[in-house]
Amino acid sequence: MGFFDKEKKDQSKSSTPSTSQTTESNENHPLKTSLQDNIKTVKDTLGASSDIVIREIRIGKGGVLKAALMYTDGLSDTVAIQNFILESLMLDIKHTEIESELIHNPRLMKTLKDFAMTVGEIKDVTKFDELFLHLLSGDVILLVDGYSEGLNIGNRRWAERGVTESTTQTVIRGPREAFSENIRINTSLVRRKIRDPQLWMETKTIGKRTKTNIAVMYINGVANDKIVEEVRLRLDRIDIDAILESGNIEELIQDAPMSTFPTVYNSERPDVVAAAILEGRVAIFIDGTPFVLTVPALFVQFFQSSEDYYQRADLTSLVRILRFFSFGIALLAPALFIAATTFHHEMIPTSLVINLAAQREGVPFPAFIEALIMEATFEILREASLRMPRAIGSAMAIVGAFVIGTAAVEAGMISAAMVIVVSITAIASFVSPTYDMAFSVRILRFVFMGLAASFGLFGITVGLIALVLHLCSLRSFGIPYMYPIAPFNMEGQKDTFIRLPLWKIFTRPHLISQENIDRQQNPTSAMPEPEKEQ
Template identity: 70%
Template sequence: MRFLKKKNRKMLNPFTSLPSSQSMESNQKDSLNTSLQQNIQTLKDTLGKSSDIIIREIRIGKEGTIKAGIIYTDGLTDTPSLQNFILETLMLDIKEIDLHKKSPEQNLISVLKDVALTVGEIKEETSFDAILTSLLSGDTIILLDGYAEGLIISNRQWAERGVTEPTAQTVVRGPREGFTENLRINTALIRRKIKDPQLWMETKTIGTRTKTNIAIVYIHDIADDKIVKEVNLRLDRINIDGILESGNIEGFIQDSTYSPFSTIYNTERPDVVAAALLEGRIAILVDGTPFALLVPALFIQFFQSPEDYYERTVFGSLIRTLRFIAFIISLLAPALFIAITTYHQSMLPPALLLSLAAQREGVPFPAFVEALIMEVTFEILREAGIRMPRSIGTAMSIVGAFVIGTAAVEAGLISAMMVIIVSITAISNFVSPSYEMAIAVRILRFVFMALAASFGLFGIMVGLIALILHLCSLRSFGIPYMSPIAPFNTSDQKDTFIVRPIWKMITRPHLMNQKNWIRQQDSTAAKPEPPENKKDEGSS
């Protein structure tokens, strides 16, 4: 029945199929005309009275008998190169060439492309839609009277932000360069780090109106062909009028839409993307945003930071262990406090129990309502600090939390211990190097608080079991989300909870690629042994 409904809906939809006459008319309209005036008029009718579209008609050739049209978008086109290499060539230099003296197999368009114009990238095009897309992307269009094709000259240039230090993912030690909003600069930053001919970059255009350029980046002899095919398949299924940020792409291709845990990793650091490509992952770059997407994404990946591999192994392992401890504190600290103080007071030492009872003597709310008020207040202060100007946002959030917490304790609305618990929870949440994981913990914290207030420690245990089952059920492009923990892989534990020395990371993650597992040949050869202490020959 569902299949029949879809079939009937498709038959009744007037936009799914066009009659043959309409299709022929659309194809004719999409092609250029041999009349220059008609092509220019079609451009004017399509673009309206747009003041940034510059259309100039000139005459070229030895006698100036050939009419030509130069069309470009002001603000997106490199005007100096247009004047020096296109207009000057067509109006001055080309007069020395007799364009009518050409071989029979050559037309005037080919002569201009092969002989006259001294620019890097030139493409012939007969489709009006492709001409329009290139024009609005910043290219210069040359149309000739009597020819139903034009030249697309790539000389794009617009105001853009330079390569600066990433603000969302900062490190103490490591590169200070981050992605920009220019797709070509971002691909160059990756190519500069991986100078391998097997680094392939496929480009797609998504968005019927925005025509956003998307780049799929992977190392051909490392990445799994099935995952590359799946990424292309999911991107090709996107049919929307506009893509403005990589988050729009993420919403279409992610595996689990309603899970609080993200199955796609995003970063604005080229070194993170380069390291992920060397492991067999695939990067998706979107023009207009500095954030790149990495797939497949695993749970353990959200606890990894670039400086784990730039510092000494002991320091990296210690910091990563600290992140896991902070994750548990930020997830369960308020829930455990509510459960113990409400249902399991006998678990506390008598001195601590008396102290907590004395603090809560004048508090009118139960522990759950008390924690809920403080958590919501801290969330409001956190969001206010992010949205406000940077110069006052941090100071406002710190001062606001201190003033509100102190005033609430003195007014008898909140106990002092609850302020301490919520403060430790909020600070632990900032330890996470991934903003997506921090948001997921913030959401689940309220769920565990409700379970603790309703069922005590039993509710927390049931919630943890449900959380683990949910995590184990997730997949990212066919890869289990909890790997290499579940399913457990012994060889991949070298970069899970601790960081082993880089000269011991011989193999890549096994589930990421099925082609080239070997990262380096021999760990003993890569790590030279210190020389033995030998006695001098003359010593006794």
């Protein structure tokens, strides 16, 4: 009997459609003419959620027409609904003659849209999927009994963080404003800096359940059309339930997902995004996050800061060289120390070798294990300081590193020289202006430490060759990752390892912007010839 009971249950399950299947089918259906049927479908689909407000009203002389307003509490401006929508419908047209033949005439909805609504954005709604998208986005939906179409009234307003100072990309000189979680505020911040009619923006919706708004912004005639088309194709290929942050989009459109080096640049500073767009790059805005993506992203871009273009060229060049030098220290310092102390004692001065040998006399671990312990400890402290409350996070990291380092040396577990090397490496890793590139160095540092412990300088050399080959093989939306170093471009060297004065940089990056590469006019070519003495 159990088998037959189970079979009957399976048949009953297969014959009765599930609630989710019914809901999904309703979303694709057009609106019905019956107001009560439309209200019932909305309630059934949304599960009679308590934050969905449905206000049934009567409009026209004597309340001849039944209508309903729908909005999401917390996402819509309730004051505007009261003053500009309900008042217009219930009071302004209370004494308006609405004849019986006009009730079932399509001109009624057009009349309400043209004469009764005192708000800016109004669109027609004919399907339930459009209704749910606008309703859950904060708009107000107006439905009238006897009509299979409604009106979407733009009325979005929710609690949000305003424009504040950037916390991840700080500068000494330059704008202090940063993006917020509102995509419209973010696009307006860039519009305020680039007042060019050729600054075009395309809007997409990605995420089957989150319906996240995505905006693609670029300058027509400056951005490479092939790059813009590639961005469109990669975004259109995304088929996922949810997009909650720009990192989700970055992971889905990047060129080399298995590489530690980032091929998509992100920033929360409007001036950085505006400068990237002016160079011919494409910006991708995601609603709900203050970080904006720009593509293509090149290797040298991650060593450039927005402050480089607000300071003098000589100071900027010195700081940029320091960043590249710090990149090498953060990548190779522990590995070189391990290789020198393990295999290549002849490279170290004799007096220093004696001191190092004296320090390591009571240390039970080889140099590689020492470095591994110290690096792992520092990574734990760094991650803990990020998760701790801001008021005590930095203090905990400093005190923890100092106490642990001193105690480890006094206990004879770690040599003092190793503590110095790891500390210099950690400080050099913070010089990078972008977190993504610093994170890549943190990963590769352990790889080079293992090569140094196994093969000495030979292993480090092989690792560097493999790293250079890997970097040269990467591309970001069709552009070589190491441009303008490889392929080499002389004009691009004006803003790579050093930065020449702005009046010396005449063109945009050639491979990124292939249509209009002139940034400014060459002043030498525009100078008039000196007059000859008569």
